[in-house]
Amino acid sequence: MTGMLTGKVMLVTGAGGGIGRDIALAAAGQGAAVVVNDLGASLKGDRSEAGAAAAVVAEIEAAGGRAIANTGSVSDPDAARQMVSDAVEAFGRLDAVVNNAGILRDGFFHKMTYEDFDAVVKVHLYGSFNVSRAAADQFRAQEGGALIHMTSTSGLIGNLAQANYSAAKLGIAALSKSIALDLKRWNVTSNCIAPFAWSRMTSSIKVDTPEQAERVRKLQEMKPAKIAPLALYLASDQGRDVTGQIFASRNNEIFVMSQPRPVRSVHRDGGWTPETVAEHAMPALRAGFVPLDVSADVFNWDPV
Incomplete structure (x- = not known):
């Protein structure tokens, strides 16, 4: 196969289904050799779908692509290092990682x-660190590579009943920026995508009101394959000048x-007291306060 990623090797975590699967299939369609990682776990992290990674590999190979x-x-840091070793052993190098695995x-x-x-937090934040850290040594040796991390508007903006997920996903955005700064000298890029798509992750959304039912209906129209083009661009040579950014798709x-x-500042000669903070600082700064929104309040129009 030939395409935008011809000659490149990509590792996609959590690629046994949903967004990861579609990114892996699309990457292979663009000419990349793909390491399809999936624990074979349920949404809560319990092993229940053994063979998910192998099934995606079979799809790629049936279409004429290369994958393991x-x-x-x-x-697990050791398992993350093994993913990178598997890529190098099978295909001779590693050019891009998509940190997609999640529970x-x-x-x-x-x-x-x-x-x-x-x-x-262990799967999302530590997982993104573990795989990125393992890949960093290979990228530095090659003097190039791309890291694409999946964040979420649940962390970037906010959401109800997701303190663990939101904390991990906002942490991933900060991790990505630090990686972009630290590895720039070796031509390594690091970017985030906040995906909107119906997948294993979003299928757990509770539907207990007509409004939630309508929200889920709209989510079901957003296919995971729609996320792949942006991820593949960020992994390609054409995306080498894009780093440290957060995208949503x-x-x-x-x-x-x-x-x-x-966004706003106030200054007072001689410093502040609690009383002057109350009388002066807070009234002056209040116009810059961020509302207590959830993601749906900000993305409040129909997807196009």
Whole structure:
């Protein structure tokens, strides 16, 4: 196969289904050799879908592409290093990583257990670190590579009953920026995508009101394959000058997201007291406050 990624090798985690699967298939269609990683786990992280990675490899090979399966857990640093080793051993190099693996254990904060917080952060945030760290050594040796991390508007903006997921996903955005800064000298890029798509992750959304039912209906129209083009561009030679950015992809829309910067300031000669903070600082700064929105409040128009 020939295409935009001809000659490149891509590792996609959590690629046994949903967004990861479609990115792996699309990458192979563009000429990349693909390491298809999937633990074969349920949405909550329990092993229940053994063979998911192998099934995607079979699809790629049936279409004339090259791929191998890996069933390691991204939460295990040794397993992450093995993913990179598998890529280099099978295909001679590694050019791009898509950190897509994830689980959900939703719950309101006052009911969330340590175990549910820990499990989600371990897969999303630690998983992105583990795989990126393992790939960094190979990228530095090659003097080039691309890291594409999946963040979420649940972290970038906010969402109910997802403190663990939101914390991990916002942490991934900061991790990506640090990687972009630290590895720039070796021509390594690092970017984030906040995907909107119906997948294993979003299929757990509770439908208990007509409004939620309508929201889910709209989500079901957003296919995971729509995320792939942006991810493949960021992995390609054409995307080598794009780094440290946060994108969102929703159906046929692509957004570049803002990143925290000062919006207003106040100064007082001699410093502040609690009283002058109340009398002067807060009234002056209030116009710059961010509303307590959730993702759906910000992305409040129909996808196009």
